[in-house]
Amino acid sequence: MEKAKLQEYFLNQLRTSKTPVTVFTTNGFQIRGIITSFDSYTVALQSENKQNILYKSAISTIVPLKPVTLS
Numbered sequence: 858m859e860k861a862k863l864q865e866y867f868l869n870q871l872r873t874s875k876t877p878v879t880v881f882t883t884n885g886f887q888i889r890g891i892i893t894s895f896d897s898y899t900v901a902l903q904s905e906n907k908q909n910i911l912y913k914s915a916i917s918t919i920v921p922l923k924p925v926t927l928s
Contacts (some may be wrong), residue, residue, distance in 0.1 A: 863927070868895045870925045878902075880911065881918040 871878055872892045880888045880902060888911070890904030900916065902909045 867919075867925060867927065868892060868900065870927075871919070871921055874925075876925070877922040879920045879922075880916055881920070882911070882915050883917045884915075 870876075872894065875891050877889065877891055880890075880900070882888070888902060888904055888909060890902040890909065892900060893903050893908070894901040895913075898913055900911050900913060900919075902911060
């Protein structure tokens with residue numbers, strides 16, 4: 858699977874299943890929430906009744922609360 862397709866598949870699985878995630882930013886900040894949408898450059902995250910838009914370039918790691926099937 859190509860990098861872009863894997864990333865899109867992974868994010869879409871998290872979005873459609875509404876799996877809670879912890880997003881680690883490149884400066885070490887953590888945001889917990891649910892991915893509501895994404896595009897080529899950004900990820901939208903609902904967290905504690907607040908909406909966050911994160912640039913993908915600022916994201917270090919996305920850790921789902923439960924495993925995501927990648928097949």
